[in-house]
Amino acid sequence: MMTADTELSTARAVAARAAPSLAILELPGRQGVGFVVSPQGYLVTNLHVVAGAEEVHVQLADEQFLQVEEVIALDEKRDLAVLRLPTYDVQALELAPEAHPGEGDMLFILLPAGGGMMGLLETRVQAVQVLDESLTFLELEAALPEDASGGPVLDASGALVGVATCAFADGRPVTIVIPSRYVLPLLERPGTQPISALTQARPSASRQRHIPTHPLSLLEGCATDAVEEVALGIMQAIQLGAPTYNRGDPEGCYRFYARAAERLILERSDCPGAQAALREGLQRCTTLADADERAWALRDTFDGLLHVIDRWLQAQAAFARMAAPKSYMQ
Template sequence: MSDDVQARRARAEEALRGTSASLVLLDLGGHTATGFVISSEGHVVTSLHAVASARAITAVLPDGLRSPVVRVAAVDERRDLAVLCLSVPELVPALPLGPATLPSEGEALHIIQAHADRPPESRVLEVRAVQVLGEWLTLLELSRTLPEDASGSPVLDARGQVVGLATAALANGRALGLVIPVRYIAPLLKVPGPPQPLSALDAPRQRATRVRQVPQHPVGLLEGCATPAVESVASLLGQAINVGAPAYNRGDVEGCYRLYAHTAEQLIDERDDCPGVQRALRDGLLRCEGLKHVEDRAWALRDTFDGLMDVIGRWRQARPAPLTPAHKRPPPKTYLN
């Protein structure tokens, strides 16, 4: 065995020993996840998606003691993080979080996973890429995938510092192993207000299973509208979606909703020549009034816009094609290859 391999194994064993005392296995009644204690008050951080559908959570401590988890300290939906409250905080030491500096591509990291029937397991994986998804999230993609029950595991660098939380993810049908950096974990300990019941974990699950309610309008909705007016409506709706959707994906849900609402109000004010369009947009804004979360309101207006774009598309197909004068030849084709 080479000195390099021996050194890596020694570092992995040291990381495992130093971390195991702070690991918590989360038994969710059918599946498990890993969490780790990050404060002397017994705050346990884990992956939100792993606990979002839980009706009961039991924390299995390193000594085998089982303790129910009944309180949630904080939730960060955009970064897939949840902080739970242990009922017996004094029994598990906190694992200090490392600096906010990100590991580099190619750097080896240790993922420490808790198990129900055997000692904790250490995996050594390299950073494949540093992914910047926008101002709201920068994460690390690992060189290999992770099992789902590894979600919530602490991730350590070669110096034994906690650099993030591991999560098993799926993107575009491809399984990924990701790390959410510690820079997003520490602020969750400062979230104001008292702890919430486990039902605080239900909102992400409910919104993840959102059912689209796109209106199905008859083509008659556009009766009496001149062609330039319809095309102007389609252009403005398309512009709003092209700007609002990327804003939503960056995490600016409020900005997306404000843009959609402003566009709807603008068309209602300007398009007296398209009463059907005005009526559909008023219905969309009325639907928003009954929704509590800004994310739901943004989707309600997106449904409204998509319903109008759909009927405009069918309206275009139903109209006769313009006649081309016989004496006028079409312009020559331009080929790109």
Template sequence: MSDVDTGFTAAREAVSQAVSALALLEMPHRQGVGFVVSPSGLLVTNLHVVAGAEELSVLLADGRFLPVEHVIAFDEKRDLAVFQLPVKGVEALRPDAGVSPGEGAAVFILHPTPDSQLRLMETRVLAVQVLDETLTFLELDGALPEDASGSPVFDASGAWVGVATCAFADGRPVTIVIPSRYVLPLLEQPGQSPLSTLGQTRAAASRQRQVPVHSLALLEGCSPNTLEEVALALLQAIQLGAPLYNRGDPAACYQLYARTAAHLVQERADCPGVQNALRQGLERCAQLENMDARAWALRDAFDGLIQVIDRWLRAQAAFATRAAPRDYLQ
């Protein structure tokens, strides 16, 4: 990603208008980003940005600081939330349900920086990901800061095309775009719910990882081939399990991880340290009732093993390429 310095004049002109629709979200112990999509005061952000919030206030571009008390709608699968601001006649983006950008297309993300400046970032669509018939999203080339989730995304014509979302896939941060066509039906839902409704949603933003940090001694006696096979099995499980979790099925994700862990415990007697680390992960899961927590407990165990295996293999490669010491004693 880079600062915009291209010939996309329409996108730059659109952002000059979009700045007035951007909003900073204030919650106890955290902040977030959202934007207004209706002069009647409807505000959109990612659900994980506000999940579990007991209080929410919004700072608008015109300097008004407003309390938010009502949720219009939220969509856990697509990670979207819509709120009603207590004012009318506010500056807003124009929703566009047109065709989403395709692979290779330029897109632009408007987001605040840590020093309270605004930035328009240019990137491109790396892939169009279809999870199932109910969810298609855009994966972008590059990663956006996690606190920029909820920012608006524009195409090269300056049309608003979706919501920027920071996520994790295969252990790495990725930026995806939830298309605007999923937002529009939420804007039309009647009625309001109290802000306390957010307490029923999964507070992904506040999750604390507990990835174990292992000593290289854990892998004593293991061969390089064995460790490469273990790491591959763990990475393949993550590649299959992460999409299940991201589309709202943590139970299926956990079950896949648990089968992988149990198989390695049974089959890898040639690497006792790996067996013990995975047993500890499974034992931790047995103490947890929530499938979401179980999935993350095993993901933590997997990531801890992948990291120590990577360090071990790098150390072995360094030793193998190091020149033999010169014998000065004749």
């Protein structure tokens, strides 16, 4: 377990390694963040930070002030942009596509702190979210300032794991990480575009998830076996429904999900809280005319139940450890 001194030492080491690559982006009427990922001056940021801009100026950590002249690649689906700086004299961060942080892992976001200083936001992974087969992202615990979107996210070893992004879900700001593995293909695209390509760029709006947050009391009185059976039934439904959705059949996906929800409601009278949550999800679907929306409404219902089940099982395991008889050396 890390002590406070160890965590501070880790944070300082991560900041020292990443700071030279950080870039502050100055655009008409707004500011953003990016970071350099190659000696060729390739700079990564969020597309929404630079979309629509007629010009982009960049201030580097060594106080170089440059104007972006070329666009290497834009990815509207994943809200990413790769620009090229007219310099080769920049220390770059190395992407770590093999890094796959999981729930609870510590991460660090490098961001400007004003007055030429760098700040380091320490946080943890709250959840790994699968939007669809083309995008998986990390949701973080900490809130990211909106003008800090596009900054580098690093793990405790200093490996660059992705791009910090300020997004919105259910009407509230959330901090997510677009993983490094989505950046690598952009760096390999042939050719360049003029800076005017940004004026036509518009990042696609991310789907807003409506995943309910349930209290642990939802599962009060349920046996562990029953809770685990509910989780298994939900996961099996997702394993069948998600590939169907990804093949372009949201109606088929919805039918898989709905049948699974109805079966669990019928069979799991020993988990009344789970039954109620599933009924609520199905009821919500009756108000939605679009099959795509219905499929995602039930997926949100399923994910909300899986989250509370995971927390409940962890709590049960902790109580069991506390209640276990202790043995003492004589």
